Amino acid sequence: MSAFFGDSGSDCRTNEGVSPLKVRTTQKRRIIADVAARVGMWGATLMVMIPIFLIFYYIAKKGLPTMDWEFLTQSQPFSMRARGGGFVHGLIGTLIMVGLAALISVPLGVLGAIYLVEYGKGRPLAQVVRFFSDVMTGVPSVFVGLFVYTALVIPYGFGAVMGAAALAIIMLPIVVRSSEEMLKLVPRELKEASYALGAGKWQTITRVVLPTAAPGITTGVMLAVARAAGETAPLILTALGSLEIVTKMVGEPIASLPVLVFTGARNPFPAGQERAWAGALELLLLVLVFTLLARIASSRNKLQQ
Amino acid sequence: MSQEPAFSVRDLHVSYGGQPALKDVGMDIEPCKIIAVIGPSGCGKSTLLRCFNRMNDLIPGAKITGEVLYNGQDIYAKDVDPVTIRRSVGMVFQRPNPFPKSIRDNVAYGARINGYKGNMDELVERSLRGAALWDEVKDNLNKSALSLSGGQQQRLCIARAIAVEPDTILMDEPASALDPVATSKIEDLMQELKEKYTIIIVTHNMQQAARVSDKAAFLYTEVNETGKARWGILVEYDDTDRIFTNPRDKRTEDYISGRFG
Numbered sequence: 001m002s003a004f005f006g007d008s009g010s011d012c013r014t015n016e017g018v019s020p021l022k023v024r025t026t027q028k029r030r031i032i033a034d035v036a037a038r039v040g041m042w043g044a045t046l047m048v049m050i051p052i053f054l055i056f057y058y059i060a061k062k063g064l065p066t067m068d069w070e071f072l073t074q075s076q077p078f079s080m081r082a083r084g085g086g087f088v089h090g091l092i093g094t095l096i097m098v099g100l101a102a103l104i105s106v107p108l109g110v111l112g113a114i115y116l117v118e119y120g121k122g123r124p125l126a127q128v129v130r131f132f133s134d135v136m137t138g139v140p141s142v143f144v145g146l147f148v149y150t151a152l153v154i155p156y157g158f159g160a161v162m163g164a165a166a167l168a169i170i171m172l173p174i175v176v177r178s179s180e181e182m183l184k185l186v187p188r189e190l191k192e193a194s195y196a197l198g199a200g201k202w203q204t205i206t207r208v209v210l211p212t213a214a215p216g217i218t219t220g221v222m223l224a225v226a227r228a229a230g231e232t233a234p235l236i237l238t239a240l241g242s243l244e245i246v247t248k249m250v251g252e253p254i255a256s257l258p259v260l261v262f263t264g265a266r267n268p269f270p271a272g273q274e275r276a277w278a279g280a281l282e283l284l285l286l287v288l289v290f291t292l293l294a295r296i297a298s299s300r301n302k303l304q305q
Numbered sequence: 306m307s308q309e310p311a312f313s314v315r316d317l318h319v320s321y322g323g324q325p326a327l328k329d330v331g332m333d334i335e336p337c338k339i340i341a342v343i344g345p346s347g348c349g350k351s352t353l354l355r356c357f358n359r360m361n362d363l364i365p366g367a368k369i370t371g372e373v374l375y376n377g378q379d380i381y382a383k384d385v386d387p388v389t390i391r392r393s394v395g396m397v398f399q400r401p402n403p404f405p406k407s408i409r410d411n412v413a414y415g416a417r418i419n420g421y422k423g424n425m426d427e428l429v430e431r432s433l434r435g436a437a438l439w440d441e442v443k444d445n446l447n448k449s450a451l452s453l454s455g456g457q458q459q460r461l462c463i464a465r466a467i468a469v470e471p472d473t474i475l476m477d478e479p480a481s482a483l484d485p486v487a488t489s490k491i492e493d494l495m496q497e498l499k500e501k502y503t504i505i506i507v508t509h510n511m512q513q514a515a516r517v518s519d520k521a522a523f524l525y526t527e528v529n530e531t532g533k534a535r536w537g538i539l540v541e542y543d544d545t546d547r548i549f550t551n552p553r554d555k556r557t558e559d560y561i562s563g564r565f566g
Contacts, residue, residue, distance in 0.1 A: 122365070189402035193462070195363060197415035197469055198392030207418065212405055 056284075063281030066274045072282070075244045076260070080272035087279045089245045090260040093160065094286070096247075097239065097256060098229050100164035101171055106221055109175025110210075113217075116176070117183040118205055130180075136173035144169045145234030153238055158253040160246070163239030170231060171224040178220025182213040215298035222294040226287045232258040257283045311336040311473060311503045312357060313374040319352050322366035325536040326352045330371075332522060332542045336472070339495060339504045341518035341545065343511065345560065348524040349537025350507040354475050357505060358394040359387035392419060395466035399478040401458035403450035403465070408433075408442050411450045411461055415469035428468055436464035437494050456487025463494065467502070474498065476506040480513065492517050511561060514545065521548040523557045 071086035112129065120126030148166040156162070186209050194204040210217075240253035241263065248254075257279055264276030310333040319327040327349040334340055342350045352361065359380060361367045373380050380390050392415075403411050412429045413421075421428065429446065433439040438460040442453070450461055459479060466474055476495075480488040495504055495517050508514050514521055522542040528535045541548060541557045552558045 187402070189398060189400060190404060192360065192363065192396075193398065193402045193404065193465075194414070196358060196360060196391055196396035196398075197418065197465065198388050199415075199418045200388055203418045207414070208404055 059277065059281050059284055062274075062277035063279075066278035067281055071275070071278050076255075076275065078243060080264075080267045081269045083271045083274075085275070087255075087257060087260050087275065087282060089242060090255040090257040090279065091282065091286070092245055092247075093163075093239065093242070093255040094229060094257045094283075096160050096249075096254070097163040097167055097235070098225060100160065101167035101228050102221070102225055104164065104168040105171040105175050105224065109172050109221075109224075110179050110217060112172075112176045113179035113183055114205060114209075116180050118201070118209070129176075133173040133176045136169075137177065140233075141166075141170055141231050142233040142237070145237035148234065149237045157251045158238065158240040159248070159250040160239065160252075160254045161250050163235050163254065163256065166234035166238045167228040167231060170234065171228050174224040174227060175221055178223060179213070179217045182216030182220065183209060185216065186212045218294050218298040222291050225290055229287055229290070230258055230283060232262050235259050236262070257286070309336075309377070310334055310374075311376065312505075313372075313377075314356075315372040315374070317353075317356060317369070317371035317373060319349070319356065319361060320368045321364065325534060327356075327524075327537045328527070330539045332539060334503060334505065335520075336503045337499055337501070338519040339499050339506060339517055341514035341521040342505065342507045342524065343509075343514050343521055343560075344524035344537065344540075345526060346509075347535070347537075348526045350524055351477050352537065353522075353524065353539075354477055354505060354507050357473065357475055358391045358396055360391075360396065362387050392469055393471045394473045394475060395469060395471035396475045397459070397462050397466055397477070397479045400482050401455055401462055403453070403458050403461050405449065405451055407447045408450050408453070408461060409446040412464050412468050415465060419469060432464040432468035433461075435467050435498070436460045437490065437497075438464055454487070456483050456490060459483060459487065459491060460494065463491075463498075467498070471502065473503040473505065476504060478507050478509060481509060488513070511549075511563075515549050518545045521545045523548060523552075523554070523560065525556050525560070 070084060072091075073088055074084070074086040075089040076087065077083075077085040112133075116126050116130060120129070144166050148162055148169070152162045152165060190208055190212060191204055194208045199207070235256050236259055239256055239259070241259050242253050242255040244255075246252050246254040261276045261279040261283065264272045264279060267273065312332075312334040314330055314332045314334075317327065317330040318325070330353060342353060344350050355361045356369060356373055357375075357380075361369060369381060371381075375390065375394070379385070380387075404414060406414070409429050412432050413425055416425065416428055430439060430443075433442060438457060441457060442448075442461075450458065453461060459482075463474070463479075480491050483491065492513065495506070498504060499519075506514075506518065520543065523540045524537045525540045526535050527538050541552060541554045543553070548557060549561055552561060
């Protein structure tokens with residue numbers, strides 16, 4: 001044994017031959033790298049947070065003074081110059097159109113995702129659907145607006161249904177792709193357990209796969225709703241706008257929060273601009289409330305570990 | 306002594322995507338016995354087990370030829386629906402896989418999808434008692450199954466399987482993810498279960514196979530000349546005592562005595 005180790009003078013019992021300095025430099029390097037990475041990541045997080053906080057801050061600062069009970073419950077005055085009034089007509093319009101759009105796109109999108117994950121695996125049709133979903137996610141929303149304008153507005157006129165159709169087209173690929181990711185996460189073992197108990201495919205999907213993926217799907221749906229609630233360009237082309245509450249679904253232009261914010265912000269009168277700020281705040285809160293509700297609903301559903 | 310076999314396997318060949326996985330298996334399985342399937346990793350033990358309830362059908366590219374007679378009926382015949390087979394041949398998996406639902410819903414799942422008309426509470430209790438889990442969970446039936454320990458989860462999976470009232474239970478290394486205490490509970494439970502059920506268990510654990518089983522099947526991997534394709538064959542199938550004390554085949558003896566695998 002000593003023929004092999006004796007000459008080197010290294011012995012684990014005495015630490016001889018092991019340079020203590022060497023150990024320390026590697027340690028030091030590791031500590032420096034660790035600190036650098038940590039600082040870098042905190043820095044990056046801060047950089048991302050700053051604009052978000054600034055947006056919140058400005059919208060709250062500019063919007064809060066105008067945001068009162070009257071603003072929340074009244075429609076806009078006829079003249080942009082006049083103070084007072086509010087965006088309740090836009091709030092109602094947004095709720096109607098986003099609600100309708102969700103009613104169309106969520107079932108379709110979730111069913112589409114089920115097809116992609118459970119039925120179409122490896123089939124060319126699934127590849128095509130997936131590819132075009134990705135393309136659709138990236139299509140500028142104004143194109144969607146133009147499409148619906150040509151297909152529905154020209155023959156039937158402006159209206160809530162047309163706006164909802166445009167929003168549904170925007171939401172659909174988001175719902176499909178996010179639901180697909182969530183459905184893919186359902187462990188194979190769970191599906192096998194269900195099949196082994198004599199469940200059919202559809203039973204397994206409705207009773208095991210969907211409930212397991214539900215919280216994730218809800219999050220994806222909320223993303224899509226938040227996106228649709230803030231869309232402006234397609235609504236200008238399909239819903240146009242209105243100065244009062246509209247509940248007719250087809251053939252009558254209808255207001256929406258983002259379009260009201262847009263028109264208010266680009267008009268020259270301070271009263272109109274103030275209402276636009278308050279409208280932006282209202283839209284932000286609306287999306288916030290939706291997201292919170294969805295979080296609560298899905299966490300109540302989920303069985304924790 | 307000789308009974309009608311519960312399962313009768315003839316010339317069974319399985320391949321996945323053209324690659325053979327199991328070749329030329331033939332065996333008779335008597336009812337109300339525990340049959341252990343042993344052999345080195347990758348020799349097709351799980352593949353064989355999954356032939357008994359047609360779980361291999363779920364794997365794309367799987368091809369099964371030969372006969373698996375279940376109470377005299379070929380389960381791979383064209384007019385047989387795999388779903389009906391799985392209702393009478395239950396399965397417990399290697400890793401406990403309860404549904405993310407309450408304990409009660411887990412047990413009731415199979416009965417519900419099969420349109421069970423009887424008293425659900427009674428069935429849940431009977432199944433949980435059958436899996437020796439009732440006393441531990443009777444006050445918490447609405448708690449999430451995921452809050453149970455691994456061993457409890459596995460017994461819940463057994464309860465879930467027997468709630469469908471099958472006559473055979475397939476177990477794919479049911480104790481490999483469990484500690485020794487939980488393992489011995491599962492083994493005791495198997496002895497109780499064999500009063501009513503035929504049990505086929507895949508295990509890597511020689512002692513376990515020797516302890517629990519009445520008969521044992523030893524599978525072994527064969528490799529072709531190029532060394533690229535490998536598949537499992539049934540080397541020996543006999544009473545467990547015989548397999549472990551006086552095996553006919555040299556390969557069985559080598560494996561049992563720990564010379565390889």
